[in-house]
Amino acid sequence: MNKRYGNLTIIIPTLNEQGNIGRVIGRLDEMYPGVRIIVADDGSMDNTEKEVRAASKRIDVTFFDRRKMRVHGLTASVVDASLLARTDYIVVMDGDMQHPPELVGSMYRKLSEYDIVIGVRIEVKNWGLHRIILSKGMAIISYTVFRARGKPVTRDMMSGFFGIRAGIIKGLARRRRKGFVMHGYKVLLDILRMADPGVSICEVEYSTFHRRLYGRSKLKIRRMIEVLESTFRG
Template identity: 30%
Template structure:
């Protein structure tokens, strides 16, 4: 059985049209449609009439709770099917795609995502300011969350999956983008994206608000904190910043108070900062059981960091001396490249036991 979960909030004008389109698309399939409704208008009465006419359609009305994410989770819990789909009620998600999504699931996909950002598709259903908000939100999530980067439309509210993808998820929902939480916490190996045209809204106005945008940022933060593979990068950067402070303090002491030459003060302060960074990484960035001796990990870390310094200087030289880029900008790019080298190499060599591979 296929269970389709549709959160609704004041969508009475859309329900009859959506019902007939779903019935036309899934004729002959074993399916159920669960509306999880938070409406304050006449939508519950419309849903009740649909349920009386078509037994495969049912609704759950909530009086004291709001939020799309919690509505979807309640729908998951009430669903009978082993294949679950989620879509909006405003007709921006075309029900006609359900059969194509189901075909991919039947061919072995764990998760199928219609995407507005593949070739031949688009988001013309959004106004220009909503497009800017959506693009910014997508960029934030893809920068912050590793597993989210591997799909082109992580902000979608339209997807289909096998029930086992959700097994054991510790839900911490907030706001309206439940798909991000599934991508970060779900159990899947095969994701298929298909192009689709995001349709214009039919009936009521958008539910988007500044509050929902703030909730989205809170949701991203929560997902980063709860995901070791995403939290690790931010800890790595924070430790790196602490190393800069340690370097400056030690240099000032050695040069201004202890009387070291600038060269020796610079060398010693860099070594102390590198050692401080290693200890913090070994304790916080890559916690847990360690393989091998700490001294061996330290030597690996120093070697990688030394090569990173070389990469920084080489990038600075090439961009500034050969291509005429502003030296500050060239150095900033060099630092970014070296940071990527340091994080990647330490992940796969110094603390390789902490890696967790996810294939999508």
């Protein structure tokens, strides 16, 4: 059997993604033979688990049940899931089809050359004005602070779609666990803040940033505070 992507784990944090998750993992499995998927679920109240377990009969997908964990959040989910990965490379993506599965292949290839590969949205469609302002404002603050402190930056500081060498995120998860804003949602920001200065970074652009397929987004003002925590934590 073709296992071309056998050295890649895709981590998908989920919270109530029953309408999307089956399609996301189905697409990934189709496109990337041998890939392993970890769905890090924070206690979905819908049929997310059922969807994933049904798919696991055909697809190499693990349902990581974080229902009983003390700290919930996208960051905690990704950090903990990284420690379960048994591959050299990891890609993190959303479970709502907002991150194009087509990009994962080039991210994976670039990880042989770079430590971190960041999916960068070059066109944001269909967003409400307040969301654009909040998001852009936060991004500018983070970018400026990171630049001033000599930390790595990217055109999309708020990206939730990235690839990383497993050793890097696992190292941070083990040695600098407290540096992560675990209840937060910007795990990439924490990683960039804590990464070694010499870390190599590359960007891949994508333009099709659609509204989520089903369900609703969890953006709140609280998210802004978490971004500031991720930006300014020592």
